[in-house]
Amino acid sequence: MNDFVHLHVHSEYSLLDGYASTRAIAQRAADIGMDSIALTDHGVMYGAVEFYESAKKAGIKPIIGVEAYMAAGAHNERSGDYFHLLLLAKNEVGYRNLVKLTTRAHLHGMYRKPRIDRALLAQHSEGLVVTSSCLAGEVNQQLTQQQKKKAREDCPVVQGCV
Ligand SMILES: [Zn+2]
Numbered sequence: 001m002n003d004f005v006h007l008h009v010h011s012e013y014s015l016l017d018g019y020a021s022t023r024a025i026a027q028r029a030a031d032i033g034m035d036s037i038a039l040t041d042h043g044v045m046y047g048a049v050e051f052y053e054s055a056k057k058a059g060i061k062p063i064i065g066v067e068a069y070m071a072a073g074a075h076n077e078r079s080g081d082y083f084h085l086l087l088l089a090k091n092e093v094g095y096r097n098l099v100k101l102t103t104r105a106h107l108h109g110m111y112r113k114p115r116i117d118r119a120l121l122a123q124h125s126e127g128l129v130v131t132s133s134c135l136a137g138e139v140n141q142q143l144t145q146q147q148k149k150k151a152r153e154d155c156p157v158v159q160g161c162v
Pocket residue numbers: 067084133134135136137
C-alpha cells in the first residue's frame with residue numbers, strides 16, 4: 001500500500017482544468033496501490049456521488065472536497081478578486097457543509113465564478129479541513145507578491161515557512 005494520498009484532484013467537472021472521469025481517477029488510484037484519494041473540482045461537487053461510488057467499488061476511501069473560490073470581499077458583491085481555497089470533508093457534517101457552501105456560492109456568490117467568503121466559511125466550517133490550495137490561493141498569492149507579513153496574518157500555518 002502506498003502512503004501518499006492526492007488531496008487536490010480535478011476531474012472532468014473542472015472545466016478546462018481536468019480531464020479524467022471520476023471513475024478513472026478512483027480506479028487509477030486503486031491500481032497504483034493508494035488506499036484513498038480526494039476529488040476537489042473547481043467550485044462544484046457534480047462528481048461527488050459517482051466518485052464516492054466508484055472509489056467504494058475500487059476498494060479505496062473517497063475524500064470529498066471542493067476547490068472553492070474565495071471572494072476577497074463579500075461573496076454577494078458583484079465585484080472584486082477571488083482566490084482558490086481547498087476544502088475537504090472530514091465526515092458527514094463536513095460533506096453537508098460543502099454542499100451548503102457550494103449551493104450558496106451558486107445562488108448568491110456568482111460573479112465570474114461561484115464564490116464563498118470568510119463569513120460563510122466560518123458559518124459552515126465544522127467537519128472541514130482547509131488547506132492553502134494552489135498558487136492561486138490567497139496566502140500563496142501574497143507570498144509570490146512578497147507580502148510575507150500579510151500571508152502570516154492570514155494563515156498561521158506559513159509562519160515557519162517564510
Ligand atoms: Zn487552484
